[in-house]
Amino acid sequence: MVSLPILLSAAPVAFAVSAETWDRVASCESSGDWNINTGNGFYGGLQFLPSTWAEYGGLQYAPNAHQATKEQQIEIAEKVLAVQGPNAWPHCSMVAGLADSEASGQKTEKRSESRANQQPEDIQNAAQTTTAQAVSPSSARITASAPVRGADVSTPYRQAGPWAAGYHTGVDFAVPTGTAVRAVTQGTVISSGWAGSYGNAIVLRHPDGMYTLYAHLSSVSVSAGQGAAAGQQIGLSGSTGNSTGPHLHFEARTENSYNAHVDPIAYLRSLGLST
Ligand SMILES: [Zn+2]
Structure with a gap:
């Protein structure tokens, strides 16, 4: 909020x-x-x-x-x-x-x-972070960050395929194993660790009521209950769980449940990140 x-x-x-x-x-x-x-x-x-x-x-x-x-x-x-x-x-x-x-x-x-x-810019380049508006420059802080930097989308949201929902419930970013995965905005860690087909995964709850999920991680560096700052590294990308190769699977949700997903790119845009 x-x-x-x-x-x-x-x-x-x-x-x-x-x-x-x-x-x-x-x-x-x-x-x-x-x-x-x-x-x-x-x-x-x-x-x-x-x-x-x-x-x-x-x-x-x-x-x-x-x-x-x-x-x-x-x-x-x-x-x-x-x-x-x-x-x-x-x-x-x-x-x-x-x-x-x-x-x-x-x-x-x-x-x-x-x-x-507003003119769209490439999320991979200039708009990696956005800062709070209406604050003096001395108190400006990062309020949003891409979940991984410099990455292409390899599988878009809602692409039909072999997932439980029949389609892709998040977006995949192509990144090698070991890439820093970052909290897209300030949040609280709801869960962190093994999550079945998601492999090692982290779910964050944000002050706006939204949830984000980061999956197939090679390692996690936060624990449930902890706070995470916008742009903070929370883990490293990987290919754990049901994954055919290294990438970050990223979801945005209105509730912490499988069917509550929304367009993750639209959510990143709403945070001020442009794609
Ligand atoms: Zn995926």
Whole structure:
């Protein structure tokens, strides 16, 4: 989730968002656990940053969002939505249909317009990392990284083939064994180690509610429960499990389950990496 400092005072906008929609956002952000604190720096069902929680008046209810009631968290979220728009929950707003709500239509349209005007660049070259916008250069930090650098796609997403789903649920990057595999954005390690046909694999959960999976690794260098920074090396590529040769199999998922995959290249783009 993104929480940017408010630079302009915006007139409050009435957003017609149903409780069901907020439930879907929470389901995506936190598996619907309104009292969650995983230690990833985001709190509660809608994964507030402490600064956002304080800025929008949450402190009247609780020191941190996960200590407040669901109703209180939604009340603060409505205020965040009115000023920042659905992009405060960049991925889960799409998953939950928050971005489609009538009142937010205009903002969303403007945003996609400006995104469409960006010139695509090669993910293998210039756009290996992106840095936070709206921060001073001295505090700029890497917020996204390609999972492997300088790699071609050898098998695209959804290519038909001999997989359990009948098609490819991720994207393969052609890299030799021993290539550094990196967390595409900040996250928490959900699992790391042997995972059957995936061989040695790592699953990360990101603050936006999304999951990424890195498979067929020759070695892993993180453990479940650990945090990972964007661009941090988490393992080395390989050909373990059901694999015909060295490559990185990379997936993006809305939930930590086999059928929750989405287009991994589109997810990398949404992180600011262009392909
Ligand atoms: Zn694959």
